Amino acid sequence: MTQKLVHVVAAVILNEQGEFLLSSRPEGKAYAGYWEFAGGKVETGESELQAVQRELYEELGLRITAATPWLTKIHHYEHASVLLRFFRVLPHEWQGEVVCRERQQYSWQQAGRFDVEPMLPANGPILRALSLPLRLRGNAAQGWTGVNGLGKVSMGFTNQDIRLLPINTQRTDDAGLQLQCLQADSDLAACNADGWWWQPQREAEVNELLARLHQGCPVPIVALLPESLQTQAARLQAAGVHIADTTAESVLSA
Secondary structure, three states: OOOOEEEEEEEEEEOOOOOEEEEEOOOOOOOOOOEEOOEEEOOOOOOHHHHHHHHHHHHHOOEEOOOEEEEEEEEEOOOOEEEEEEEEEOHHHEEOOOOOOOOOOEEEEEOOEOOOOOEOHHHHHHHHHOOOOOEEEEEOOOEEEEEEOOEEEEEOOOOOOOOEEEEEEOOOOOOOOEEEEEOOHHHHHOOOOOEEEEOOOOHHHHHHHHHHHHHOOOOOEEEEOOHHHHHHHHHHHHOOOEEEEEOOHHHHHO
16 A cells, blocks of 8 residues: 655755755654754645744744745655755845744755764755755856855766766865756656756746646756846746856956
8 A cells, every 4th residue: 555645845045155054853763863954744724835934933933935846855754755945045035033843953054065864764855965066157168157155166078968967066075966968848757867958948947847846846957048038037936946147268267
């Protein structure tokens, strides 16, 4: 018999320093003492955003004004199977001081360098995804750069068709992330990389991806937009897509 999925939301809260918020699970709950992104079950009659807002206020006293759906994971624990939707909450989208209302602990952490453990299993892959900058700049010849919580991130292609892309940070060891080229909507169902490169050619492809993302995607997507689709960048970012801007080689060399 297939176990029913429990619908759960979690918030990746970011501050002005590029750090993200983790909290520990309180005594009396499964995996007590494990660290996680705060959140909880979606109650009957409420939206995912409403669930994020309620849970973050109940657990940590934070008021969430907006949040962007980001990644969706299915994880099977011994006690339950969960459909977990992560929301990214930027510094201007939350208010308040952290107050541990369930006698838990909290810690602000940096992408690529976190020092609390153990981590709740379903939340672990999100730590890797947070190493990927929201915006990248560069070109195929010289690679790409962006900024995450630790600072500048350098990225270089392993071949010309962008099938695999290792990511290295200048202040930590190799993060080991790999991005794989996204060729079709069906590729999303067979995730075997930390993220996807996606190169749309028509607005219809943007619309199709946005519809698919509404259902959930397990890894970050980086959109490499041609000049004709630059006007779609804001729509994609609002849906949690990372954007890569192509820059002339002479500009990068200056």
